[in-house]
Amino acid sequence: MIIGVLSDTHHDRANALPHVIEEFRRRGVEVIFHCGDIFPTHLRSELFGNLPVVCALIEEQSGLKEFCFPPPGWKFTKPGDRIVTLPNGLRFYIGHKRSFEFLTGAESELVKTLENIRKDYDCVQWLFSGHTHHQIYKQGHLINFVNPGAIEDSYDGYEFAVVDTETKAITFSRIPRTKPLKEPCSIGIVSDSLNISELDAGFWTHLARALEKKRVRHIIHCGNLATQDIGIEALQGFTVHYFLRKDQRNPAQVPENWRLIPWQEPVVEIDGYKFYLQLDLGVTILEHSEIDMLKLSLQVRKDHPETGFILFGSTNYAFLEEGEQVRIMNPGDVVRGRNYAVLTLPTTEVLFSSIAPPPLPGVAALDRPS
Secondary structure (H helix, E strand, C coil): CEEEEECCCECCCCCCHHHHHHHHHHCCCCEEEECCCECHHHCCHHHHCCCCEEEECCHHHCCCHHHCCCCCCEEEEECCECEEECCCCCEEEECCCHHHHHHHCCHHHHHHHHHHHHHHCCCEEEEECCCCCCEEEECCCCCEEEEECCCCCCCCCEEEEEEECCCCEEEEEEECCCCCCCCCEEEEEECCCECHHHHCCCHHHHHHHHHHHCCEEEEEECCCECHHHCCCHHHCCCEEEEECCCCCCCCCCCCCCEEEECCCCCEEEECCEEEEECCCHHHHHHHCCHHHHHHHHHHHHHHCCCEEEEECCCCCCCEEEECCCCEEEECCCCCCCCEEEEEEECCCEEEEEECCCCCCCCCCCCCCCC
């Protein structure tokens, strides 16, 4: 199932909703999740393309006459009753203020919340929330946390997300407020590939095909790369910017399309966009709140002006934190999750996806003695 996720429409002074719904239609969305702060004037099926809608009510709306009866094809969730089971059996938590827990508390507190919801509500694989008006993604082993951003008063454009429940791929995107002049530039981001070539001889070929479909020309490898994979033939069609740990030595001969990122000045510039790498941020990320990340972003921005992205690795799960000036991203790890991300600029669309392992072959019937 393809799910379109949005939040915080409020007045929608810019009339962005019809444009977002048209994007949903173009991307094959089958059901819409609204994570709260909707005004009564928007409770119209035709405004949402007559698609099924699950909408989170905030505390102040519960019990008001305007919200007693949802429009045809709609369902409301309320505080204390946020779990929704769709006709296909998939279960979701659709709320509004869960993002606030991460704003002032450490990410570890958010992880505890996700674990508790998974414990209390079996088979819930996604938690959707709004309220803080910016995009957040925290991939987990059993449950993922998503804030799609806001339609009104976001940091950047009129924001939304699209989730493919079959592949578990998620795209964070937006309708730009103004028409950009620059041509689209797509960049592949990976990390922590380690010994993937020994575990899966075809991984890099499959990744290359996936990135080619997204018109990727540049790849940034955030680190924990096996040095024997430097120059791998499957990636010869890309410019690969790669980071090595201090304990690793760069091979004597490296193909021209591979460019080492020095750890003394770990900045990559591609088509005018700047990326700062901090591989070991993943080691301490669970102890950071959003306020901590804002401080980190401001310091990086001070030391490296115009930096738009901080990339890190060293953790198994993908992560996105949209700051006012800088976005912090982890594409997830290759070895355990087979994860990768694609960032498309200048619209700043972020796709988190993975290379699915091939299915196991059928088991032949055992020979039985006669």
